Amino acid sequence: MSDTRTGAQIMCEALIREGVEVLFGYPGGAIMPFYHALPEYPQLRHVLVRHEQAAGHMAEGYARASGKVGVCVATSGPGATNLVTAIADAMMDSVPIVAITGQVAAQFIGKDAFQETDVTGITQPITKHNYLVTDVADLAYVFKEAFHIARTGRPGPVLIDVAKNAQQARTVPQWPDRVNLPGYKPTYEGNRRQIREAIRLIGAAQKPLILAGRGVLEAGAMAELRELAERTGIPVITTLHGIGCFPENHPLALGMPGMHGWVHNNRAIQECDLLINIGSRFDDRVTGKTSTFAPHAKIIHIDIDPSEIGKNIRVDVPIVGDAQNVLRAMLEELPPRECRAWVEHIYRIREQHMPRQQYTRPDTDMFMPHDFFTVFSRIINERGPYRVCTDVGQHQMWAAQLIEWRHPYTHITSGGLGTMGFALPAAIGVQIACPDETVWAVAGDGGFQMNIQELATIRQERLPVKIAIINNGYLGMVRQWQELFHERRYSATPLWNPDFVKVAEAYGIPGICVTHQSQVEDAINAAYATDGPILLEFQVEREVNVYPMVAPGASIHEMITESPMEVV
Amino acid sequence: MKHTLVALMQDRPGVLNRVVSLFRRRGFNIESLSVGHTETPGVSRMTIVVDGSQTNVEQVIKQLYRLIEVLKVSDVTHDPTVARELVMVKVHAPASRRAEINSLATVFEARIVDVAHDSMILELCANPDKVENFIDLVRPFGIREMLRTGRVAMVRGAHAHAGDPYVKVA
Ligand SMILES: Cc1ncc(C[n+]2csc(CCOP(=O)(O)OP(=O)(O)O)c2C)c(N)n1
Numbered sequence: 001m002s003d004t005r006t007g008a009q010i011m012c013e014a015l016i017r018e019g020v021e022v023l024f025g026y027p028g029g030a031i032m033p034f035y036h037a038l039p040e041y042p043q044l045r046h047v048l049v050r051h052e053q054a055a056g057h058m059a060e061g062y063a064r065a066s067g068k069v070g071v072c073v074a075t076s077g078p079g080a081t082n083l084v085t086a087i088a089d090a091m092m093d094s095v096p097i098v099a100i101t102g103q104v105a106a107q108f109i110g111k112d113a114f115q116e117t118d119v120t121g122i123t124q125p126i127t128k129h130n131y132l133v134t135d136v137a138d139l140a141y142v143f144k145e146a147f148h149i150a151r152t153g154r155p156g157p158v159l160i161d162v163a164k165n166a167q168q169a170r171t172v173p174q175w176p177d178r179v180n181l182p183g184y185k186p187t188y189e190g191n192r193r194q195i196r197e198a199i200r201l202i203g204a205a206q207k208p209l210i211l212a213g214r215g216v217l218e219a220g221a222m223a224e225l226r227e228l229a230e231r232t233g234i235p236v237i238t239t240l241h242g243i244g245c246f247p248e249n250h251p252l253a254l255g256m257p258g259m260h261g262w263v264h265n266n267r268a269i270q271e272c273d274l275l276i277n278i279g280s281r282f283d284d285r286v287t288g289k290t291s292t293f294a295p296h297a298k299i300i301h302i303d304i305d306p307s308e309i310g311k312n313i314r315v316d317v318p319i320v321g322d323a324q325n326v327l328r329a330m331l332e333e334l335p336p337r338e339c340r341a342w343v344e345h346i347y348r349i350r351e352q353h354m355p356r357q358q359y360t361r362p363d364t365d366m367f368m369p370h371d372f373f374t375v376f377s378r379i380i381n382e383r384g385p386y387r388v389c390t391d392v393g394q395h396q397m398w399a400a401q402l403i404e405w406r407h408p409y410t411h412i413t414s415g416g417l418g419t420m421g422f423a424l425p426a427a428i429g430v431q432i433a434c435p436d437e438t439v440w441a442v443a444g445d446g447g448f449q450m451n452i453q454e455l456a457t458i459r460q461e462r463l464p465v466k467i468a469i470i471n472n473g474y475l476g477m478v479r480q481w482q483e484l485f486h487e488r489r490y491s492a493t494p495l496w497n498p499d500f501v502k503v504a505e506a507y508g509i510p511g512i513c514v515t516h517q518s519q520v521e522d523a524i525n526a527a528y529a530t531d532g533p534i535l536l537e538f539q540v541e542r543e544v545n546v547y548p549m550v551a552p553g554a555s556i557h558e559m560i561t562e563s564p565m566e567v568v
Numbered sequence: 569m570k571h572t573l574v575a576l577m578q579d580r581p582g583v584l585n586r587v588v589s590l591f592r593r594r595g596f597n598i599e600s601l602s603v604g605h606t607e608t609p610g611v612s613r614m615t616i617v618v619d620g621s622q623t624n625v626e627q628v629i630k631q632l633y634r635l636i637e638v639l640k641v642s643d644v645t646h647d648p649t650v651a652r653e654l655v656m657v658k659v660h661a662p663a664s665r666r667a668e669i670n671s672l673a674t675v676f677e678a679r680i681v682d683v684a685h686d687s688m689i690l691e692l693c694a695n696p697d698k699v700e701n702f703i704d705l706v707r708p709f710g711i712r713e714m715l716r717t718g719r720v721a722m723v724r725g726a727h728a729h730a731g732d733p734y735v736k737v738a
Binding site: 120121124125128129132149181182183184305306307309310311 | 577582586630633638639
């Protein structure tokens, strides 16, 4: 008898075996046996959230900052469906999380039992893989497989739905030492012949360009990317999710491309004769109209997921593999070269369309969001280790554009799904992964309210998260589209907002409201001086737009800049 | 052009659903799909027919490979294959026309599997062209009910499901 365990105990022990230290979750009927077992395993820290969606985003934030698998837990039915948005978010952004949900007991499945939902059915299209476990004997190997699948190859979310009877039944666990997945064999090494072809193209190109994405960060290939750029002199564009994989204070760093990318980047893409895509998936926010994207370029695409190659954009040299391995293999044989004339050409465009420093400043003393971001960028870079989680909307794009990103894994945002409500819970997960760093949640007034209840989690867990709300009184990004493409009809975008400082205070968190640009620096410094969490509200000019912009459906060189409708 | 794909997959719960739902959400058009067990316990085999002019076949194969249970996918379109489809047709068959139907069945080597007072069920297992042809000729008698299984295919000779190797190289 002594060797037997309940399914719930097996779940906890499996988590410990996988190196899990923290779970983000919310209890309920179908997961109660698991919660019953949890206190026996003090190595597992459980963070009680206030909404299961937030548990999922916390697991994502934790995973993205720590490089480990994030774990979230919910009960069946509504608990599980509340996780759905975060799971879809993790799928789109290739974030390794394992979601554990309770399910009604096996004999009730299919009977519309209380809080029964077909969660494996619902999450099938938004998970890398999922499981329904109805037999306690399956738990040990399912957990092993789930973590393996989540963290290997192209990472992603895996869901394990565990019927209540399987949590309660007892067995002697059979711990597998290896996974046995004959149909799952990610390719890590790039094909030699293709790598040689890529080297040849790099040698032959006049106007080569690197497009670096999240895959570089996932593979930890920052040093290799830098070596590649420095040895060849090829400039590096980083996608929204690639931010941080190449330091933006490096002379060859060009910043972001695409819908809100810089003019010089989009122009360079349209002019280049070789585009080396490392770990980015040619998202439509990067490519604009695909038929006119990079019309003169040969394209090398390095990706660990073969299905990304040729999905959106034709590719001349496909290389399936881990970015670090592929780049290392490439660097073994790559001769040095230079591209000075080409780089200077791009610099000249950049000077004409000076991005970071210049924007139209109204001659009143109105407080522009840009003022916040430029000061913020300077201070966080001076102050030492930081992480910044952004939400979705205008502020997300300004943060990507205006902060000088120098370090990997410091920028965490919901890019693929564009999930409002992401920043605050993600920051909580990040703060738990990085207790000694300054973790910022930067959100709009709209998105912040989508998971505002997590202020309670911050308080309960005593986390020193710093919050900055960019309050423009609108669903800003939607308002911008209404202004530009819907005849200024501001349908359902003005927001009545609460007093955010008072809200914070109600949760036991201090707050400061900033209404003038002269106060920005002091407020940010005050946040650094505060030991615990703090909320800063920045009331900015209400109708500012993010430029440059490519209109939806347009080619990326057809950019709207600050001088209205200038096509560059 | 119609492509014939052969997919081998672990026979775990829900795998058929995963495949079909993948086709739906990626907007891939399936012409036909048939599935059953193989010589290896725990391994199912699917024959999938897709129209290459509407659907990017290479993407279909790559996306199928993303499913954890999928072991191997081969495009056997350009291999010499034996392809079969089963059709059952219930035709209007008054006594006066039975001889005619009988002789048509004989020519096609179709089997008569049921005879009622004014209808017959014919069954034919043949390559898909012959099946088409047979249905065309039977139609004038009046089809009351018809079913087809969709294509199954096997590569000739010693190779097991040969197919295009490009996906493995990529
Ligand atoms: C959950 C969700 N609902 C709706 C949207 C559509 N959406 C994209 S940006 C945006 C406005 C965001 O407004 P706010 O949070 O105030 O940020 P701002 O754009 O003003 O910086 C909306 C509604 C979304 N991305 N996510």
